[in-house]
Amino acid sequence: MAFLVAGTLRVATQMADTRDSLGRKGKYDVRGPKAALMLISPGVVAAAVTALEDVFQALGFESWERRQVPVQGFLEKLAGFRERLDAHRRPVGCALVALVAPRGQLRQPQQLVRELSGCRALRGCPKVFLLLSSGPGSAPESGAFLAGLRELCGRSPHWSLVQLLTELLRKVTEESTGGTCCPVLRSSLRGALCLGGVEPWRPELAPGPNTQYDLSKTRAALLLAVIQGRPGAQHDVEALGGLCRALGFETTVRMDPTAQAFREELAQFQKQLDTCRGPVSCVLVALMAHGGPQGQLLGADGQEVQPEALMQELSCCRVLWGRPKVFLLQACRGDVLQMYAEAQGPLGNGNFFPCWSLKRTLESASSNSFSEVTAGSSCRGAPPGRSDQADILTVYSAAEGYVAYRDDKGSDFIQTLVEVLRANPGRDLLELLTEVNRRVCEQDVLGPDCDELRKACLEIRSSLRHRLCLQP
Template identity: 25%
Template sequence: MAPKKPTKVLEDILENLSERNFKKFCSGLVGRDKRVKKNQVENKDFLEVAEVMIEKYADEALKVAEELLRDIDCQQAANDLEMTVKDFWMSKKDDPEVYCVTEDNYRNRVALLITNIKFSDEKLDRHGAEKDEENMEKLLQSLGYEVVKWQNLTGKGIDDAFKGFAKHPKLKQTDSVFVVIMSHGKLGKIFGADWREDNPDEFAVDKIYRCLNSNGCQALINKPKVVILQACRGVRSGATTWVHDGESTGRPAPPPEDHVPELDKSAHVEKDFIALLASTPDNKAYRETQNGSILIQNIVKVFTPESYQKHIIDLFTKVQDLVSKCGDDQQKQMPAIDRMTLNKKFYLYPGLLDSSH
């Protein structure tokens, strides 16, 4: 049997409320966050109120209704409304505005995780990065991804890891990939484990896109490719009580050279990417020696099993908000969403294959 559409689910729940509880529900809706005006629900029937909620809250409408029902002590109605991950997936699987995820795709998810912790120059060792690696590996696994993990790679080693990943046999079956690199860096570059001022052992960030784009990896055409980079992009100062993932000395790096890729005839050469970078251009990214980087800590906070009704842009935007509130008024870190070429919504459906969901 086909799953009910969100509007129909809401209509059924609201129709079964008593007149008194329906009025309380509408009152709570108006007072919630100013999206819904009083004249949009006053003296309206359950059909009209359901339509207003879908219009104003879109994918969040059912979650908002559940919260309002609990607020007015309609617990059974709230329980009936609560969607499981699988319910939500079923409601989206045929939506042309959502990237397709099948159960077989989900079983074949794969991610690349590269963490540089130890450097030839011991002054550059990234204390606390072990926590980042542990947290990211657990998070990716909870999202259904097999994690291909590397540690302490040179610039050439990072390049080789990407070339190998682009040939991974699961890429033909997966619905998406994550690639995560955590190291020191500067604008457009990630530092390899042998980096020194007299030996700029570096990996160009642009190579990620060349390796995984439509020309470099045809198995990933039309599939979301999520990039997370925890590294400085410059030397502008941030909070002085944290350590940063950039150069210890030296002048700021120039911007990377422009690169004009050859276009592919069947698909745009750089399509279906989204990247979250730890900071804005020319600025530092910060790491606590006990808890790991500020970016990764907040990614873990946001990407929870309860977030399954949020698509990747909403999740990244929430991470940006949390990170921007760290530090003090003078020195801040602001992650940047970069090279965003997704043309549909990408939901992660954490726990989709877990029978308890």
């Protein structure tokens, strides 16, 4: 899967959708009890366990459950942890779960994440998962990650988790052996999360090589959108294209590409970048289409193309090594419908007042075929000390396996993204995307499938190593 990081480390952050649990708009209140669980598989080196315990202490978790169990038993132990939290019937500030196993054994962590996401005591509370490989054959960078995390937590307890992990990704990637280690953050957070227990603070860092990407050179954007059979998609293209041009991106727009044209347009875009006379600072690629049941994109001809394969090809572009690459995907990633009750939880007075109730259109389309996604491979000819998986930001309009929505005015994701970025073009993009997700989650969707209310939630994947501000 695309978020696998050299078999060494994956960081997944999940949360339930409920407005009332936020102490203040846009920020989490984690002053309540903190719940923590550590699941250790046999074969994990003792040093990794000790380092992980140090991280728990640095994050303010005074006590935690620790279980040693084979990977096959992780789900059962996690279910028991969830039941104990629900049985307490008291609010929880946040939850931290560390899953540690030998390399290659944590192959499908999504099921584990979803198990805890259904915990009633944690609805609306941030849930942080650290997925770590440790044991024979594992790269040593996992220890560097934990050491760096502990050091940053102690030195900058006022930083939000997104800020802290961005800085940590820089340190780990630049200090890793051969430059091959690149952790990835997966987030559906809707607010600033500070696990240090102090007021979240957005530091105004001085621009420099270790704090902010330099976007003073050429910036390029490519928008590929299937308009045919997708009412409202034209509005997304117009809004996003206008935003890109306003931010100084040389913007190319292509309508109704076939599956083959998706590949050809990306190849042509990459060729233009490789032959560009001057340096390229940043690229933005938006892929908008119907989505298949396994997350495929469907071209205007109904044929499938894998979005991860397209993104991987562009990540290998030589002129983009060390440069930020932003991918926006407006499409379904499966056929699961996010129920309102499942996402929101109890509302106290039991009443619900939708802020709008337009007829929505699912972004999914039926497909009987299946194409297996191959895990991303390294770029050939990548320079020493570089990782082809670094400096990538991918934003999906729906969580893995779920549908995305759109109406005749466009999609909530693209329209909200444009609104937020136009209002705050100089702010850190990861912070802005957290705000976009908060607003999208608060939208109340009345889908065409039935009269029940639905919800949407973005998924953000980042291996950015610096702050990314689209307007310097």
